[in-house]
Amino acid sequence: MLILENANLQKFNTFGIDCYANRLFHLEEEKDIVEYHRHPLGYRKQQLLLGGGSNILLCSELNGSVARIEWKGITIIDETSNDLIVKVAAGENWHEFVLWALKNDLGGIENLSLIPGQVGTSPIQNIGAYGVEIKDCIKSLRYYRWNTGKIEIIDNNICDFGYRTSIFKTKWVNEGVILSVNFRLTKKNHVLNTSYGPITEELSRMEKLPSISSISKAIVNIRISKLPDPSKLGNSGSFFKNPIIKKSLLLKMQEKNPKIPFHDQKSGKVKLSAGWLIEMSGWKGKRNGDAGMHENQALVLVNYGKASGKDLLEVANLVKKDVLTCFDIKLEHEVNIIGIE
Numbered sequence: 001m002l003i004l005e006n007a008n009l010q011k012f013n014t015f016g017i018d019c020y021a022n023r024l025f026h027l028e029e030e031k032d033i034v035e036y037h038r039h040p041l042g043y044r045k046q047q048l049l050l051g052g053g054s055n056i057l058l059c060s061e062l063n064g065s066v067a068r069i070e071w072k073g074i075t076i077i078d079e080t081s082n083d084l085i086v087k088v089a090a091g092e093n094w095h096e097f098v099l100w101a102l103k104n105d106l107g108g109i110e111n112l113s114l115i116p117g118q119v120g121t122s123p124i125q126n127i128g129a130y131g132v133e134i135k136d137c138i139k140s141l142r143y144y145r146w147n148t149g150k151i152e153i154i155d156n157n158i159c160d161f162g163y164r165t166s167i168f169k170t171k172w173v174n175e176g177v178i179l180s181v182n183f184r185l186t187k188k189n190h191v192l193n194t195s196y197g198p199i200t201e202e203l204s205r206m207e208k209l210p211s212i213s214s215i216s217k218a219i220v221n222i223r224i225s226k227l228p229d230p231s232k233l234g235n236s237g238s239f240f241k242n243p244i245i246k247k248s249l250l251l252k253m254q255e256k257n258p259k260i261p262f263h264d265q266k267s268g269k270v271k272l273s274a275g276w277l278i279e280m281s282g283w284k285g286k287r288n289g290d291a292g293m294h295e296n297q298a299l300v301l302v303n304y305g306k307a308s309g310k311d312l313l314e315v316a317n318l319v320k321k322d323v324l325t326c327f328d329i330k331l332e333h334e335v336n337i338i339g340i341e
């Protein structure tokens with residue numbers, strides 16, 4: 001475990017916000033969590049734990065300590081005739097794990113290619129893209145609970161997974177740390193998911209038949225064409241969630257906006273595209289100094305240079321206000337805002 005004083009966090013958050021923490025604990029091995037928990041300057045309730053830093057907006061300097069989860073490792077722990085159970089350490093980079101699965105011809109997570117972040121945070125958000133959510137591949141996970149100092153095995157059905165949410169964001173927020181995740185991946189009879197419009201289009205452009213590797217490549221191409229690369233332009237993917245509303249409200253909205261895109265949900269409700277709502281509110285490609293909404297995907301808040309967390313939050317709030325005025329829809333952010341109540 002390495003402890004740095006007065007640590008700059010710019011390279012540890014994908015918005016690239018230049019801010020400092022009094023102390024940064026680099027947790028390089030899983031057992032460091034216990035040391036951090038017991039250290040006099042270490043763990044405090046509600047203190048920031050950093051994974052890949054791809055889902056946070058840092059709005060103030062961080063007094064006190066911050067811990068970064070860095071332990072790695074991928075181990076096969078079980079096997080059936082069709083599936084493999086793989087235990088992946090929380091500090092593994094998400095896309096590197098996807099590449100590992102593809103190299104070993106293991107299916108299930110190919111649609112989640114190129115999502116920024118780490119494996120340990122993937123269940124918290126229940127990351128999802130192109131018709132797949134990670135909840136469908138998670139068997140269980142190992143969880144270190146702060147108030148007992150014990151490791152628990154948490155099964156999928158306990159996690160309360162929903163659209164970009166889980167028990168770790170709600171009932172158990174700040175209660176513990178995900179140490180590793182057990183994924184169930186297919187060895188054969190892969191279930192390919194090409195239902196999301198642009199995938200089939202991209203596969204035919206590539207002149208490839210659907211397979212786990214061609215789907216991954218197609219998704220990488222689609223993401224690169226639409227989403228800014230956080231290593232070049234600070235961002236955290238979709239900043240807001242797509243709002244889920246009652247069908248009766250959609251019917252009302254369609255009177256004024258017959259072209260409004262929507263997706264039916266199993267619950268009978270409908271999911272609207274926050275990107276469309278933001279675009280129609282005039283924010284696609286619009287900037288306020290160095291903070292603005294991206295020109296190819298209006299759902300992505302971007303740091304074009306030296307924007308602070310507060311500058312970015314100000315734009316996000318303006319967007320929310322305009323969407324509320326134009327459509328009477330209250331957008332909710334997907335990204336965690338740190339440092340402001």
Ligand code: EPU
Pocket residue numbers: 128129130131226236237238239240241242261273274275276277279284296297298299334
């Ligand atoms: N749209 C616009 N203008 C825009 C952006 C989108 O009109 O500027 C409309 C279009 O009708 C488009 C539709 O929104 O067809 C859907 O857009 P897109 O396929 O880009 O997906 P999204 O709903 O904006 C969600 C996820 C993404 C994920 C994609 C693909 C959320 C909040 N976001 O975005 O996830 O990659 O679907 O599955 O659910 C992330 O969470 O960080 C993320 C990137």
